[in-house]
Amino acid sequence: MIEDVIIIGGGVCGCSLLYELSRYKIKTLLLEKENDVADGTSKANSAIVHAGYDPIPGTKMSRYNVEGNTLIEQLCADLDIMYKKIGSLVVGFDETDRKSIEKLYIKGNKNSVPGLQIIEGEELFKMEPALSHDIICALYAPTAGIVAPWEFAIAQTECAVKGGAKVEFNAEVTSIKKENGYFAVDTKKGEYKARFVVNAAGVNSDIVSEMLEEKHFTIQPKRGEYYILDTTEVKLVNMVVFPCPSKLGKGVLVAPTVHGNIIVGPDSTDCPREATESTMDGLEYVAKNALRCVPSVNLRVSIRNFSGVRADAGLEDFIVGESKCIPGFFNIAGIKSPGLTASPAIAKDVAGMLLDKGLDSTPNPDFVAKRKIIRFKYLSDKEKREAIKKNPLYGTIVCRCETVTEGEIVDALNRTLPPPSLDAVKRRCTTGMGRCQGGFCGPRIMALIAKYANISQIDIPMDKEGMYIVTGRTKRRRCVYEK
Ligand SMILES: Cc1cc2nc3c(=O)[nH]c(=O)nc-3n(C[C@H](O)[C@H](O)[C@H](O)COP(=O)(O)OP(=O)(O)OC[C@H]3O[C@@H](n4cnc5c(N)ncnc54)[C@H](O)[C@@H]3O)c2cc1C
Structure with missing residues (x-):
């Protein structure tokens, strides 16, 4: 063919x-x-x-x-x-930064970016109260x-x-x-x-x-490292907050995520292809630079670090x-x-x-x-009742941190691109993205994958092929989802 x-x-x-x-x-x-x-x-x-x-x-x-x-x-x-259109700010601390912000404004207008504004003083802190008071101006981009x-x-x-x-x-x-x-x-x-x-x-x-x-x-692959903060921090910033860009790229940002967390990062360092480990040096750099723009960033409530590699x-x-x-x-x-x-x-x-x-x-x-797709936690109470009536599996919460139901996981397992791993379920349903990072829901989701894909739990990887989670049964007790 x-x-x-x-x-x-x-x-x-x-x-x-x-x-x-x-x-x-x-x-x-x-x-x-x-x-x-x-x-x-x-x-x-x-x-x-x-x-x-x-x-x-x-x-x-x-x-x-x-x-x-x-x-x-x-x-x-x-x-x-x-997706959320929340806008972004590139913040400046001194006159050199102001010049780069003015250059970005001119470049943005040449690129036909709508609605760009340079914001100064009190107006800026009304828009984004958590900003460092050493900041003097910012480029506001409402379409980010x-x-x-x-x-x-x-x-x-x-x-x-x-x-x-x-x-x-x-x-x-x-x-x-x-x-x-x-x-x-x-x-x-x-x-x-x-x-x-x-x-x-x-x-x-x-x-x-x-x-x-x-x-x-x-x-030349370039790694960027991150912190993800707990949803307790969700109100920290309203927009994406960037420093002025440098030769290392757009700099360390502090931003909300669509899932209600705060993301902090990245740095930029040369690395081997696909080298996605986190490093002490990288995370220290990220922490120092994030605190400069948003001093109240609380990295003690970090629930996850990760890194990604740029194809530069x-x-x-x-x-x-x-x-x-x-x-x-x-x-x-x-x-x-x-x-x-x-x-x-x-x-x-x-x-x-x-x-x-x-x-x-x-x-x-x-x-x-x-x-x-159904995202149970975002439904109104009435919609939740109706969903459970149609499919009782929406009545069982599997991921307690993110309020994800068995119905949503089964939906994902039945779609045209069924998740082949625990992390693939996470990417489709947000399971395991909360504070316990899958400690509670992980075994339950494995049982569901095994049941619906008709495979042994031994064959379910954490993410890529070969990243095994379990190697065999040690106890006779069966999980609630097993027949
Ligand atoms: C730290 C960081 C922050 C970023 N932030 C942003 C951002 O905020 N906004 C933004 O717009 N962009 C951002 N980017 C850039 C964005 O993530 C990338 O540009 C985008 O994901 C690239 O997508 P891609 O499909 O080109 O590559 P990839 O996502 O890398 O996909 C390539 C695929 O090819 C597969 N593959 C490789 N080799 C082979 C092979 N031989 N045979 C078969 N398959 C193969 C890989 O497994 C992979 O799945 C960021 C990137 C990084 C690293």
């Missing part, structure tokens, strides 16, 4: 393209080396929908950022993805937002697969050849063929490119488009921040390039544009 398009990599870029192509009668296959989508950088970032004042005017990055900011709002509404980044990839893939697109997991691409007008893509699972190939392999995008092309870029190609722009030497081969590479924000705009652009190459633009009659 020859596909029209093979997409390599199931991060937000690959998944947005899969969704975009599913609008048409195009045979698309996504190859992902892990067991789920959004299991790389797309699950471990600041989760900010950037307004677009940062990229250099005239670059692809600036256009995709501003377009993506608008597209994300609509996509999140259509696909029921958690926050989102659940992994949901973005999951929701788009679920709809695309429902509409006929295909996904192969645990299919790491190891070589690509162009023969007789087709691409033969070899993976750890076997060979796949397609007329067009799109490389969206994140921190490995240079490796995948070099399977076919002359070397024309190198990814050392350029001021993204690498998006058809290869100069291999027709039919496309790169979506070097997608560092604001790649999450930009991803739907990149996908639209690349889908357009593929259609221009002669792919069938007939609308797909099975295209699934929208998705709706």
Whole structure:
């Protein structure tokens, strides 16, 4: 079977393209080396929908950022993805910072970012009372937002697969050849063929490119580390608070998350590919810089540290488009921040390039544009009663910290992209994201996965394949969900 398009990599870029192509009668296959989508950088970032004042005017990055900011709002509404447009502030402590803020304001206007304002003095502290009183001014961007980044990839893939697109997991691409007008893509699972190939392999995008092309870029991975604070801190800040950017990037932010936590980070240090450990030095740097902007940040209520790795190609722009030497081969590479924000705009652009190459633009009659899921804790009391009446499983709370019901977990297990691991359930249902970090709900969710996927609990990984949780039974007592 020859596909029209093979997409390599199931991060937000690959998944947005899969969704975009599913609008048409195009045979698309996504190859992902892990067991789920959004299991790389797309699950471990600041989760900010950037307004677009940062990229250099005239670059692809600036256009995709501003377009993506608008597209994300609509996509999140259509696909029921958690998103809030809360605005952002870039704060300045002295006259040098004021100059950078003025430059950002000018750049933002050149990039057509709506509503930018420079705010001074008391007005600023009325908007964001927790700011350090050493701050003298800030750039306010009302169109910035926050989102659940992994949901973005999951929701788009679920709809695309429902509409006929295909996904192969645990299919790491190891070589690509162009023969007789087709691409033969070899993976750890076997060979796949397609007329067009799109490389969206994140921190490995240079490796995948070099399977076919002359070397024309190198990814230098850059790790960013974070604290996630307990929901007790949710009122700390109303907006995303950034310092002025530096050569290290946008700096350490303090922001609410869509799940009601506070996120603090990241730093930026060179690291090996996919090196997502947390380090003392990184976290100390993050703490020091966050306290400078928001002195009341209480890092003692941190419930989780994590880190993500940027695919930095050392350029001021993204690498998006058809290869100069291999027709039919496309790169979506070097997608560092604001790649999450930009991803739907990149996908639209690349889908357009593929259609221009002669792919069938007939609308797909099975295209699934929208998705709706139940999030029990956000329902009104009346809606909760009705939901339980329809499905009594919504009446059993499995994750007590985040109030997630058995019904929601079973819904996720029955959707088109069933979660293959405990963390994959977390990404779909928010289980284990609270203070106990899955201590209570973990074993119960494992029992549910085992029951609905009809597998042994021994075969359920924490996240990626091989990250086992249990190795066998030590007691005879059965869990409540087992028959
Ligand atoms: C610390 C940090 C903070 C950030 N903050 C923000 C932010 O607030 N807002 C924003 O807009 N952007 C942000 N970004 C950037 C954003 O997260 C990325 O640009 C985006 O997630 C990149 O998506 P992607 O699909 O290109 O790559 P990825 O998410 O890395 O996906 C690539 C996929 O390819 C797979 N893969 C790799 N090699 C192979 C292979 N050989 N075969 C098959 N599959 C393969 C990987 O497993 C992975 O799933 C941040 C990034 C970091 C690291």
